[in-house]
Amino acid sequence: MIETLSLRSRIVLLLAGVLALGLAMGISTLILHAGARIRTEAEAATRLAEDFVENALARAAIAPDPQAELKRLLAQAQKLRHVRIFLEGEAPPAQGAPETSRAPAWFATLATPREKTTRIAAPESVGGAVLILPDPSDEIAEIWEEIVGLGLGGALVALATFALIFLAVSRTLAPVSTLAQGLEALEKGERGLRLPRAGPPELAVIADRINTLADALARLDAENRDLLRRMIDVQETERRDIGRDLHDEMGPFLFAIRAGVGALRRKAASAGVTEDCEKLDAQIAALQAVNRRILARLRPAALEELGLAGALDALVRGWRETHPRATITLNVADCALDEKTALIAYRIAQEGLTNALRHAGALHVSIDVRPAGAQELRVRVHDDGTGFKPGWRRGLGLRGMSERIAALGGRLTLSNGQPKGAVLEALLPLPEPGGGP
Secondary structure (H helix, E strand, O other), X not given: OHHHOOHHHHHHHHHHHHHHHHHHHHHHHHHHHHHHHXXXXXXXXXXXXXXXXXXXHHHHHOOOOHHHHHHHHHHHHOXXXXXXXXXXOOOOOOOXXXXXXXXXXXXXXXXXXXXXXXXXXXXXXXXXXXXXXXXXXXXXXXXXXXXXXXXXXXXXXXXXXXXXXXHHHHHHHHHHHHHHHHHXXXXXXXXXXXXXXXXXXXXXXXXXXXXXXXHHHHHHHHHXXXXXXXXXHHHHHHHXXXXXXXXXXXXXXXXXXXXXXXXXXXXXXXXXXXXXXXXXXXXXXXXXXXXXXXXXXXXOHHHHHHHHHHHHHHHHHHHHHHOOOOEEEEEEOOOOOOHHHHHHHHHHHHHHHHHHHHHOOOOEEEEEEEEOOOOEEEEEEEEOOOOXXXXXXXXXXXXXXXXXXXXXXXXXXXXXXXXXXXXXXXXXXXXXXXXXX
């Protein structure tokens, strides 16, 4: 149970327990010493009563009417506290009921000492004897009032102390929440985080260490982005070189071979090898189609010739031809893009279409490319396919796309659409007006 409590709750509960224990010990001490106090007070009152009775008996002995004088004096003696004085053979006066009623019965029983009767014999002229009984009822009530007052006062002091401690502990531990939020922000990739130096020195040192860690992570992220950017530049250069070789060297060879096969088919029509030539021509045509697809993936020529909007339109037309049942909508807002951003935006749409139509079985795909504010370009591909199933993992295409986007300083998010399908969304930084990316 206590393991689930926060540090603040543990400290506050500990201090509350200490305060409650101290208050309980104080009240318990009063209760335990109440008997001794009452006994001492009763003995003192009894001695005072004995002196009074002896004086009263002496005065009554010389009075004209000793019995009447003694009763009068004993009536005055009823004003004495903590004792009851009466003649032997008569009923003792009642105890102080109003005072006793203020204390609970269990406390009165615990605090009342053993009753001890003091008997003082009267002179022969007076006759009889006077009895003195202890009556600690009013003292018990006074002690109980002290206990109640101490309990209430101690409770108020404890509550005030508890409140002050709670505020002090809350203010002292408040930076801990800030530190936890800072670590969570670092986990999410917010490298620009800077925590204030607040709280006790120990927590301030931790805040400094987190700020230093954020600086180190920011430097590492910048180095990683620079490394990824260089790798992508190398990849694009290799793709450009391979694409140029395929287009400038392999393409003409394939065209020449196909032309030669066509001439050979016409010359060999009489020899009966026309069917073999047609098969060879079909295979060369398929090889040319593969060559064009490889060229399109390596370096989309339409992107350089038509721009991003034209290249995406050509890409969508190609997918419509190969998937006539699918409905593909394209919306591209006019905006100035540098070569790298346009290429990555094209690749994102290309990857999204490939995943939606080939792997997710989508029948409706929408592509939306437009600025998101003044500094970012949003590329969004939404389909109605099977979506992302639990436990799915990013394939090579999406992982490579994430690296490309991260190299530009952008963000890629993947989520399930509503009511079904998947949403691929990327935010790419736009180049500054008149500058680079």
